[in-house]
Amino acid sequence: MEQIYQCQDLDEVREQIDRVDRALVALIAERGIYVRQAAAFKHSREEVEGGRRVDQVMRRVERLAGELGADAARTAAVYRTMIEYFVADEMAVFRARAGKD
Template sequence: MDVRCSSIDEVRQRIDHIDRNVVSLLAQRGNLVTQAAAFKKTTDDVRAPARVEQVIAKVRGIASDLDISPDVVERVYRAMIAAFIDEELKAHATLANKA
């Protein structure tokens, strides 16, 4: 969807709206990541480098389909995945301590 804005204020307003949606989606993803920790037996299972690479390949393909730089999308996803892995490791440790 290529929307043309008529002012910088309109650009910023649209970006703010998108940011709200992105953060909402991150919250949903984070909830699922926390749930996933319960299904993983080891911290290696949490880190899952092969799965990370699968996700990166998938989102690079999506980026190409949507005509956005796959390199930009990969950088964003690698940062996001690293942050979520840190959170999942904390959740995993908490669950392991309860067991």
């Protein structure tokens, strides 16, 4: 992780949080684009739900959380929620594609 800026007051803290939020939202949007692309390569509902892949991602994320000093349980909870929504989005894309075949 890059060096953390030492804020001098609450306004600076909020500025830094806003900066981080903007970066997080941009990365979530980018991740969503790839999730929707993934639907084009999957041939079944089971592939879209991706239990094994979800487990793999969760193990990697929990390991990364430890390496980067984040709370592993909190990070895992955020990721599980995010993945749930992305799987639902991917399923909608998959169903729409399957309906056109």
